[in-house]
Amino acid sequence: MGQYILKTDSVHLEFDGRKILQDIYLDCRQGEVVGLLGRNGCGKSSLLRVIFGSLKPTYKHVSIDDKHIYKGYDDGRVAYLPQHNYLPQNIKIQSLAGTIIDPQFTDEFTSLSIYQDHHHKKPGQLSGGELRQLETLMCIYSRADFILLDEPFTHVSPVQAEMFKGIIRKCAKVKGIIVTDHQYYNILDVADRIVLITDGSTKAINNPDDLIRYRYISHII
Template sequence: MSALILKVDSVRLAFEDRKILQDVHITCRQGEVIGLLGRNGCGKSSLLRIIYGTLNASYKYVSIDDLFIHKGYHKNRIAYLPQHSYLPDSLKIKNLAKMLVDENFWDEFIDLTIYKVNCHKTTGQLSGGELRQLEMLMIIHSKADFILLDEPFTHISPIQADEFKPVIRACAKRKGIIITDHQYYNILEVSDKVILLKDGVTKHITNNDELVTYGYLSGK
């Protein structure tokens, strides 16, 4: 069976007279990790929310295998990890996992050490780093064909980040992933392709030196 393809094109977004997004094009295949980089406030999170369907754009074209997708979350086609915690703090992790994790990946999920250690706790009993890891793991083990990760490395330690990267790569064998984080070095390490969002326009990076050329990284 051929890999599904998520296409995002012609996204336009403006707040009052300020243009945030104006010429956006991203293609993500199942089996691929797309890294999305850009300065704070450039519209990365807004773009992910538009793809997911929780933010309205002036115009957008989002499709999976050329079938237009109005709301990415409809029928669990696309899953989204926001920057903020999305889990209620009164429920046990094991109960939340049963609601969010795809049964096809259940055995794989419950074999993860962080789940084994914390499954009987509630979200309110976890540290910020533990909660962030479990939120990420539930999202990438969900039924969705495509995963959007917004600042997944925030609030976790470098050691935890290094442990999580192979999980992202393993997940990408069966899903398409678009990931953004201000810790650009983590994005460069885990991604197959990198896209820079600058002045509302997507720049498809073929060489990391272009990140210096476009002014995202210092050349020093």
């Protein structure tokens, strides 16, 4: 498989005349994890949705291998984990997994205890935490070349966060993964590269001290 590169450039996004994103460049190669950080309301989720194609900005240029793509989800090139639950409630989990999981990861996914325990159930029968865990895993293991994860570590226990990080690293050997979360220490841990969104533009973070310089954090924990 070739090493595709996803590039997002010149995104302009406004809400009610307020400029959210205006000077954006973000790229991600298959084989790497890019961490996206930023304060509340800075446009992290919006940027991921623009790349995925479910949010239409004033202008954007998104390409894979320099070929422009109108919507990331067309042809299943990009998958997106939204912050909310997204699985249909009345279809069995094994049926839902069958259409979304990458065949090269099927054995690994189906051997997970969360799948083993609940594959015969419907999403509506799971607790909030179980459902979120399953949805996150189904997105990470999905067929897409590029995976966008919006707050995968929020509302999960530290043990589960560690498990997610291991799986993200493993899947990132063949996929490009962009991950954002307010638990920045998890992002610093899992990402190969960090990009910060501040004042509507992207800044490359070369070391954790840059996060203090851009006033994203006051100190490193």
